[in-house]
Amino acid sequence: MAGPLIVLAETKEAGKREVWAKRGATVFQSRSRRNARTADRNVGGPPSQSSGTQPAARTHERVPRDWGTTQNNLGNALLELGKLNGGTILLKEAIANYEASRAERSFDRAPFDWAVTTASLGVARALLADRTGDVQMAKAALLQVEAALTTARRGGDHQQVAYCEAQLPTARAIFEVLNRR
Secondary structure, eight states, X not given: OHHHHHHHHHOOOHHHHHHHHHHHHHHHHHHHHHHHHHHHHTTTSOOOOOOSSSOOOOOTTTOHHHHHHHHXXXXXXXXXXXXXXXXXXXXXXXXXXXXXXXXXXXXXXXXXXXXXXXXXXXXXXHHHHHHHTOHHHHHHHHHHHHHXXXXXXXXXXXXXXXXXXXXXXXXXXXXXXXXXX
């Protein structure tokens, strides 16, 4: 899985980047289908034990905050692939992962984790709104980036503040362009 992402990050030529973005998307889609089939085989039974060489699965039930972090990280990968892909499917999948992540990384439980996820969710929604012409989504995206920025500032998370400040002009511009239509 990391192969396409690493090559994607290091490739400068646009045509090759698009090919690797599609390969990365294929990897994610095939893993989703494979995981769904695997999950169906063991319905209702206790989790299968590995031979001791692999750690226990980080399921939502076992380690909800780790699962939320994993969903956030998967959303990040899908967002990056979606930026390069030019379509909307990967962005929608990224948004779904960010929303799933926020179920565990809620503002009440983990405000700074919430800010990280919410900022990324806002970025994904802004890009999707731009591609679909959805002004309401663009407004929601702008509000999410602003809320994440406020939370990051309160917590003194300078890296997250910088990320949000860098994303805010784009989210604002997308909203303003769509709002004028």
